[in-house]
Amino acid sequence: MFNSILIANRGEIALRIVRACKEMGIRSVAVHSEADFESLHVQYADADICIGSAHSSESYLHIPSIISAAEIADVAAIHPGYGFLAENARFAEICRSCNIVFIGPAVEVIQLAGNKIEARRVMREHGIPVVPGSDGIVSSSEEALDVAHKIGFPVIIKAAAGGGGRGMRAAHNDASLVNAFTTAQTEAEAAFGDRSVYVEKLIDNGRHVEFQILGDKHGNVVHLGERECTIQRRYQKLMEEAPSTALDPKLRKAMGKAAIEAARAVNYDNAGTIEFLLDERGKFYFLEFNSRIQVEHPVTEEVTGIDIVKEQIRLAAGERLGFTQRDININGWSIECRIFAEDPDNGFCPCPGQITQFNVPGGPGIRIDTHVCEGYTVPSYYDPLLAKVIAWGRNRDEALKRAVRAMEETVIEGVPTTVSLTLRILRDRRFQVGNINTSFVESLLLTKRSSGRM
Amino acid sequence: MDTSELRDLIKMFEQAAITELEYDVEGVKIRLKKDMSQTPAADANPKAASQPASEKASVEEQERSAESPELPVIESPMVGVFYRSSAPDVPPFVEPSDYVAEGQTICIIEAMKIMNEIPAPMSGKLVQTLVGNGEPVEFGQPLFVLEPVQV
Numbered sequence: 001m002f003n004s005i006l007i008a009n010r011g012e013i014a015l016r017i018v019r020a021c022k023e024m025g026i027r028s029v030a031v032h033s034e035a036d037f038e039s040l041h042v043q044y045a046d047a048d049i050c051i052g053s054a055h056s057s058e059s060y061l062h063i064p065s066i067i068s069a070a071e072i073a074d075v076a077a078i079h080p081g082y083g084f085l086a087e088n089a090r091f092a093e094i095c096r097s098c099n100i101v102f103i104g105p106a107v108e109v110i111q112l113a114g115n116k117i118e119a120r121r122v123m124r125e126h127g128i129p130v131v132p133g134s135d136g137i138v139s140s141s142e143e144a145l146d147v148a149h150k151i152g153f154p155v156i157i158k159a160a161a162g163g164g165g166r167g168m169r170a171a172h173n174d175a176s177l178v179n180a181f182t183t184a185q186t187e188a189e190a191a192f193g194d195r196s197v198y199v200e201k202l203i204d205n206g207r208h209v210e211f212q213i214l215g216d217k218h219g220n221v222v223h224l225g226e227r228e229c230t231i232q233r234r235y236q237k238l239m240e241e242a243p244s245t246a247l248d249p250k251l252r253k254a255m256g257k258a259a260i261e262a263a264r265a266v267n268y269d270n271a272g273t274i275e276f277l278l279d280e281r282g283k284f285y286f287l288e289f290n291s292r293i294q295v296e297h298p299v300t301e302e303v304t305g306i307d308i309v310k311e312q313i314r315l316a317a318g319e320r321l322g323f324t325q326r327d328i329n330i331n332g333w334s335i336e337c338r339i340f341a342e343d344p345d346n347g348f349c350p351c352p353g354q355i356t357q358f359n360v361p362g363g364p365g366i367r368i369d370t371h372v373c374e375g376y377t378v379p380s381y382y383d384p385l386l387a388k389v390i391a392w393g394r395n396r397d398e399a400l401k402r403a404v405r406a407m408e409e410t411v412i413e414g415v416p417t418t419v420s421l422t423l424r425i426l427r428d429r430r431f432q433v434g435n436i437n438t439s440f441v442e443s444l445l446l447t448k449r450s451s452g453r454m
Numbered sequence: 455m456d457t458s459e460l461r462d463l464i465k466m467f468e469q470a471a472i473t474e475l476e477y478d479v480e481g482v483k484i485r486l487k488k489d490m491s492q493t494p495a496a497d498a499n500p501k502a503a504s505q506p507a508s509e510k511a512s513v514e515e516q517e518r519s520a521e522s523p524e525l526p527v528i529e530s531p532m533v534g535v536f537y538r539s540s541a542p543d544v545p546p547f548v549e550p551s552d553y554v555a556e557g558q559t560i561c562i563i564e565a566m567k568i569m570n571e572i573p574a575p576m577s578g579k580l581v582q583t584l585v586g587n588g589e590p591v592e593f594g595q596p597l598f599v600l601e602p603v604q605v
Contacts, residue, residue, distance in 0.1 A: 031533075034594060050592040051533045065593065068533040068565035072590035098566075 001317050002026055002076035002101065007045065008066050009081030012371045012388065013295070014041040017079045020309040021046075029073045031066055033059035035379045040371045047073060054381045060084045063091050070100050077101035077316060079309075083383070086292040087114055087163075103316040105215075105270045105291050112266055113291040117160045117198050119266070123286045126265040128258055131277055131285040133200035141181040147199040148177055154204065157181050159188035160196035163288075165235020167191050170202050203285070205437040207278040208232070209244050211259035212300045214311055215269040216321045223259045223274075224304050225330045226252065227296055231425060233348070233441045238418070239425060240296035241335045242303045245396065245434030246278055255284055260325075262286060271297075271312045295338070295388070298369060302334035302392040333399040334392045337407060337426070341384040343416040344445075352380035353415040361409035365392040365402045378415055386417065400432060455482050457579065457601065461551065464581065485524065525581055528574060528598040530591045534565035538587045546587075552580045553603065560598060563591065578602045 004027035007017045014030060018041050021028040030045035035054035042048045049069045052059035059065065061084055070078055078100055080086040089110040095102040104110065112119055117137060120130045134147045137160055148155045148171070157180050159167030167188035169180035181197070189195040212224040228244035229237050247255065259274040266289070273294050275287040297308045306328070315321070342348040358374045370387030378384065389406050393399030407423045424444065425431050431440070455463075467475050467486045477484040530536070538546035538561055548560050556577040562569050578600035585597055 049533060050594050052593050059593075064566050065533050069592070071566070072533065072535060 002313065004029060004073065004075040004077075005103070005313065006031060006066070006070045006073060006075040006078045006100075007041070007081065008060070008078050009084055009086075010036050010039060010041070010060060010371075010382065011385065012369050013081040013293070014039075015044065015371045016369060017041075017081060017309055018045045020307065020313060023307075024310060024313060026313070027075075029069070029075055031059075031069045033381075035381055038376070040373060049073060054379065056084070056381060063088075063094060066091075067094060067098055067100070070095075071098070075100065077103055077313075079103040079312070080292070082292045082295055087290070089114065101316050103270065103312050105268055105272060109266055109268055110291045113272075113289050114161060114163075116158065116162065116288055117196075119288060120198075120286070122265055123262055126261060128262050128265065129283075129285050131200045131203065131287060134198045136198065137196045138181075138199050141178045144181045144199050145174060145177055148174075151199075151201045153177075154202040156200050156202040157184035157197050158200055159184065159192055159194070160198055161192040161194040162188060163290075165232075167197070168235060203277050203279050205280055205439070207244070207246050207437060208275065208287075209246065209255070209278050209284070210273045210275040210294075211256060212294075212297070212308070213259055213263045213268060213272050213274060214306075214308070214315065214321060215263055215272070216315050217269050217318055218320050220321045220324075221260050221263045221268065222321060222323065222325045222328060223256045223263075224300050224306060224308075224328060226255065227294075227299055228436075229296065230436050230438055231431075231441060232438060233445075237296065237338065238441060239335065239337050239422065240299055241333065241396075241399070242299040243330055243333065246282075251282060251284075256325075258284070258286070262289060270315050271308055295385070296336050298367060298388060298390045299334040299336045302367065302390060303330050303332055304328055305331065332392055332394050333396040334390060335396075335399045335403045335426075336388055336390045337403060337422045338385060338418075339387045339389065339410070339412070339422070340418045341378045341386050341415040342418055344418055344421045346416070348418075350380070350384040351415045352378045352384075354378070355386075355412060355414040357411055357413035359409065359411040360387070361389065361406035363402075363405070365399070366390070366406050367392070386412065386415075396434070400426065455479075455484075457603070460484070460601070461579075461581075487524070525599050525601050526576065526578065527584075527596040528560070528576075528600060530563060530593060530595045530597050531572065532563055532565055532570065533592050534563040534570070534590070536585045536587070536589050536591045536597065537562040537564065537569075538583065540569075546583075548580050548583075548598075550580050550582060554578055554580055554600065572597075574600075576600065576602070 006029040007014045018028045028045040030042045030048040031051045032042050033054050051065040051069050085091040089107050092102040092107045092110050123130050132151045138144045154172045157169045169184040171177035171180040184197050185195040208229045209226050211226050215221040226244050227240050227242045229240045231239040262274045271293050273290045276284045277287050278284045341351050354377045360368045367390040372386050391399050391403035393402050404426050475486045554574045557573045559571040560574045561572050581601045582599040
């Protein structure tokens with residue numbers, strides 16, 4: 001087992017990793033930028049090293065600084081968290097060459113996960129259903145039109161090197177397709193430095209269902225059930241739940257099996273997520289796979305009782321999976337609400353500032369993952385996620401009631417937040433009966449605007 | 455008061471068992487402050503010698519001690535290992551009381567096996583080196599105290 005781990009991240013996930021280290025008796029080393037000196041995880045970690053100025057490019061994304069810090073702190077492994085360098089194959093490669101264990105899958109798997117087109121091809125080869133689309137990169141709008149005519153409108157143009165909902169443009173007809181194609185290319189270039197795009201069928205009213213997988217270095221793979229991540233705004237997740245209301249045991253078994261096959265197809269080890277799109281008729285398609293721990297991992301932890309971060313550490317240290325698929329049970333229901341320092345009445349613009357009041361909820365079935373406390377200054381340099389409020393109940397109804405109670409108890413002053421929007425979603429009839437799809441939030445926001453209600 | 459007298463005053467103050475000294479004579483005002491736990495060593499502040507990778511408070515203490523003569527401080531531009539000279543058996547780039555020109559190499563910080571020569575961001579007279587040879591340093595950590603020189 002590692003005697004020390006360097007956490008190459010910040011915010012709530014860095015604190016999450018420090019907590020796992022504490023429980024495992026592993027020395028935690030937090031690297032941070034000048035903007036994060038007072039951050040909770042920096043104070044809580046066993047040691048901390050300032051690695052650069054506030055800008056991510058000079059700190060959290062600056063590989064030489066992180067590796068240099070790892071060397072002077074003499075750590076055995078680095079946990080990259082999510083975002084930043086978590087899916088950077090080059091970083092994983094450098095760790096490998098410096099004899100530092102990168103807590104995540106192998107370099108080649110990270111590379112494949114980042115290549116959406118190649119990943120689709122591998123899945124197709126292994127008989128896993130993928131969303132209908134182009135075989136590879138589409139280099140001209142004529143080609144895009146060809147594909148669209150073959151698979152049928154509507155379609156979505158996606159960045160091959162993309163992720164996080166960026167570099168994606170929908171098109172419902174020939175005219176909008178040409179525009180969408182060039183816009184997507186430009187966005188892809190700006191966001192990922194690679195203008196390669198591909199075309200996929202846009203499945204209207206689809207549901208985004210993802211499966212958590214764990215694999216050891218000895219060929220054993222299990223899945224920890226699904227997460228429903230359909231509540232999104234501009235492809236950014238706002239709320240997640242486990243399990244999904246759309247899956248019956250039969251479908252869960254089939255999708256779980258496909259998830260494991262997908263993991264094996266790419267020789268996956270450590271923690272990862274296989275994302276599927278589920279259409280209205282109950283057909284599922286592989287979308288992409290992610291080689292990092294996900295923001296919404298807590299809902300899976302709550303219903304399975306498995307600590308995913310600890311498992312990541314164990315698996316990276318070469319240990320075998322301590323359980324088989326049969327040992328994994330989904331118990332109860334969990335709903336996670338993400339709270340952002342964003343103003344929903346102002347185009348969701350991120351709002352840095354100082355938190356003057358921070359009352360977090362508590363009581364039965366409530367878990368809070370946050371790095372924020374009263375007096376904390378939300379920096380402008382990073383993503384505006386403040387906290388995750390996770391409710392668990394014996395069934396969805398109880399989880400929902402607890403989530404509503406928790407969000408009502410939450411008081412955050414000093415910056416505008418998305419708390420009120422989340423409450424609206426939780427109280428919505430359609431959400432309560434589980435009748436949701438990917439356009440849910442947008443339609444809710446439109447209703448609000450047209451009715452003029454606050 | 456000229457700079458050599460100032461240097462003498464600082465040296466005297468460092469050795470003395472007082473924490474604060476204020477000198478106000480004929481328009482020249484000087485205030486010196488220090489933390490009592492500082493030893494009177496001319497270089498290598500013992501607090502700065504503690505690894506930044508080990509337990510808390512070392513950064514704040516370094517900042518306090520570097521502040522004590524309230525002279526400008528050169529901070530580390532990167533994370534790595536600090537070396538005072540280009541090789542083990544070679545004299546240091548700069549020693550206390552040396553004049554340092556802006557752009558002059560004052561130390562090496564090793565990061566990922568690369569020896570980075572660090573240039574002085576300003577000119578002045580070196581008062582104190584705050585880090586021991588071979589010690590790890592973090593970004594922004596105070597390395598040298600300089601005394602600005604009147605042109």
